[in-house]
Amino acid sequence: MEILSSGQKIRKIRKELKINQKEITGGEITRELISIIENDKSTLTPAVAQIVTDNINRICKEKNIDFSLNTEYLLEDIDSQINKIASKYIDFLSINEDDISKDFSKTIEKIELFLIKYDVREKKMIIYEKLGDIFRRQKKYNESYIYYVKSFENHNGLFNNIKLSSILQKLGCICIYLRKDKEALDFNNLALMYNYNIPEDLRFKVLHNNALAYMNLKEYDRALLEIKHIENTFKNLTKQYTFSSNVLKVNCLRYKKFYNDAFKLSEYMLSTLDNNDTENIILITVNILDIYTAIKDIKNVRIYIDKLIYLLNNYDKVKESCYASTAYNQLGISTNLINNVELSIEYYKKSIEAARCQRNERVLLDSLDELLDILIKEKNIEEINSFKNQIIEMILLDIIEPDITPIFKLMTFYNNIGDNESLNSLLQAILDSKNDLDILNMKY
Known part of the structure; x- marks a missing residue:
């Protein structure tokens, strides 16, 4: 998309149609004025634009040239053209952001070059955020991180900006995917700082991600305090948000070795789920198996290994499940505990495959490490x-x-x-x- 001044447009049209400057004056204006306008030394006025347009259209009609010009095109200044193109890019990204199968690399190159050349700060923020969203959906988290940072760098710096808080929340979330937990806390806290009246839904996501980051950093007491803050702050949490908070609480209690409390909460959560909510039933079953494995309750470990295998084998969406890699990893750990090395190797391999597909780096690294330990021990x-x-x-x-x-x-x-x-x-x-x-x- 070529961006031209009014004078450059006139010159380009003349050259392409092989019309000289004198012809487009129609005797109503001087050739010198056309020359000055074409060299961007004078602004094109609506009156002159109309004269030029009428004469070019007249000449084209006389010469049977299939071309028509309007004054709106000639008068559209560079800033308007830049903003129009930026808006078209935003529309394109909005239409295609849910299509994760598309390769946008060529379009992104054009967008990048455009944004480097032209300063459209407000629209830059939107475009970079859209690109971050697209790469996040494609599970290309490093690229998503880069574009969210670019979006943040192009914000307007105003406090109480919901859009800015949203970008910071997304950055915090991506940092957790990338195991940048301390950085996630920084972005999350900035999201709260930049907006005192942050919407409840966004505030929950920020606080929940804070708790998750603290848990990943093994700061379990701080994570539990954050969860307590969530419970005290939000009186009408959705069922899914309540479930997510309780999952975090179970994990923190388990890592603090409060196994009984973690088990009781897990059992309660299981009782609240619908029978067809297989995805979340799998997650709770994984957590219960993890608790029994941690305390080496071999009898219940065997029982819950069978339960989890049954759930996974009979779940038709297991390949798309975001919990599959974690479930297979836990089966690898638990089957190794009961000395079924062959089965343990099988489930670690499944965990690695699922984690690769879902780009779950934490589980992937754990499964790779644990599988290699077994293989070296077995001298295979x-x-x-x-x-x-x-x-x-x-x-x-x-x-x-x-x-x-x-x-x-x-x-x-x-x-x-x-x-x-x-x-x-x-x-x-x-x-x-x-x-x-x-x-x-x-x-x-």
């Missing part, structure tokens, strides 16, 4: 080599960072057994990924 060289190839693939696809614990464990293992070829292939993958990262950083 064939499986370890297969694991190594999977790790290399994930490094090159930018699914995992090259500095994670399982990679160092693999290197140590190959070094100890003197397998230099496997060690070198790992190192080469890391070097290749670093080169790709340098290129990506140059792009953004």
